[in-house]
Amino acid sequence: MTEVATPPLRKTALNATHQAHKARMVDFGGWDMPVQYRGLIEEHMAVRTSVGIFDVSHMGDIQLRGPNSLAAVQKLLMNDASKLQVGQAHYSAMLYPNGTFVDDVVLHKLGENDYLIVINAGTREKDVEWVRQMIGSMSGVHVMDVSDYYTQIAIQGPKAKDTLQKLTGVDLAPIKNYWFTWGTVCGCHNTLIARTGYTGEDGFEIYVPSDEPTSARVWGEVLAAGEEFGIMPCGLGARNTLRLESAMALYGHEISDSINVFEAGLGRYCKLDKSSDFVGREALLKVQAESGPARKLVGLEMVDRGIGRDGYPVLSLAGEKIGEVTSGSPAPFLKKNIALAYVPVAYAEIGTEVAVEVRGVGVKAKVVPTPFYKRPKPTPAVTAPLS
Incomplete structure (x- = not known):
């Protein structure tokens, strides 16, 4: 060959x-x-x-x-x-x-x-x-x-x-x-x-x-x-x-x-x-x-200790595979472990609890609003009142 x-x-x-x-x-x-x-x-x-x-x-x-x-x-x-x-x-x-x-x-x-x-x-x-x-x-x-x-x-x-x-x-x-x-x-x-x-x-x-x-x-x-x-x-x-x-x-x-x-x-x-x-x-x-659509992209925040990495399965709390992490890592500024994942629409509601399979173990996570981080709005200049 x-x-x-x-x-x-x-x-x-x-x-x-x-x-x-x-x-x-x-x-x-x-x-x-x-x-x-x-x-x-x-x-x-x-x-x-x-x-x-x-x-x-x-x-x-x-x-x-x-x-x-x-x-x-x-x-x-x-x-x-x-x-x-x-x-x-x-x-x-x-x-x-x-x-x-x-x-x-x-x-x-x-x-x-x-x-x-x-x-x-x-x-x-x-x-x-x-x-x-x-x-x-x-x-x-x-x-x-x-x-x-x-x-x-x-x-x-x-x-x-x-x-x-x-x-x-x-x-x-x-x-x-x-x-x-x-x-x-x-x-x-x-x-x-x-x-x-x-x-x-x-x-x-x-x-x-x-x-x-x-x-x-x-x-x-x-x-x-x-x-x-x-x-x-x-x-x-x-x-x-x-x-x-x-x-x-x-x-x-x-x-x-x-x-x-x-x-x-x-x-x-x-x-x-x-x-x-x-x-x-x-x-x-x-x-x-x-x-x-039948599925949606959602934001996940890990509740229990563990990092949901790219490609990791997303599970229902009953242990059934329902989706997959597309991107996941620790968030350095937010100091949390976060991920984006596709899940069925029924699991896409904010606050829904799911699990991410990390090295064979289901680690609890919850659906949260995205973006995870929003840039702070600039503080308007304050002018001193006329005396």
Whole structure:
């Protein structure tokens, strides 16, 4: 039998920088990525309380341009892009005809006939192929895979704005959540500066040229700017625990080609009533008409001692298997053991007690509201009364 050679791991332009800073590297979807630097808990807490920096250049980017680009986006994605203004982004997804997920995405409206779709790292090639298959033959739209054009750096946490503001003349304060602009950052002109992220905190994602010297220089300048706030470089481990505390879906866990939009609890982003049809709409209308999904994604908090890990069975208190954990771990900021899991609708009510099978033993858990963590609202400035 001929052995199939394993392709070499792909590397971002910051790979040598991660190696030089002694990051622990892992294979993530075919990419050689840092899982942690000083430690997952320290990195997680830095983002929750101050600021952290992530290399997210492994994410993919597809640009659609031309007079029919809006029509193409509307066919391809479930949210209603006609509502977006130039400089605005929103969460959406590409669906299969049966209403399950090709991938979840963030769509940016760069111009009246210009859109950028940010896709997941592990599904890059599949996603690009799907986009070309669905809309490649449409006239008036040009599809371009620009994934390797950018180094994407995420600066996240309560001190993210103060850190990035040192490096740009753009006033960051007026940029609202899920809006973006362009400006010079660290000497890089026309940098896309987006107030987006995957941590549940305030923060920004910047897109700079993907050559290694520029990428390494910008990374270093961000770290220097955040030094007074105790900035930490962060790996995928903290990125995962941060997004889990905030109950954000991860492809291959909470969403996949076997899970539909309503099961995943993402119906609020799916605009079945938008004026244009989209791939998967018909199947979802049918699910909706048939009294909804049979199972639901819920948040679980472990009541008894034990950690519900990814893939662990969820049991009724009588010991019957009723579902499965999709993501689970200790929550460093909340200091609890939490999980996301699919269970039958009958078990999805807040307060319902279930068990998670941990090493052959049923450990009691309860269904709780999500997100587990909500970012505190900023305290309004108090002005002293006139005397």
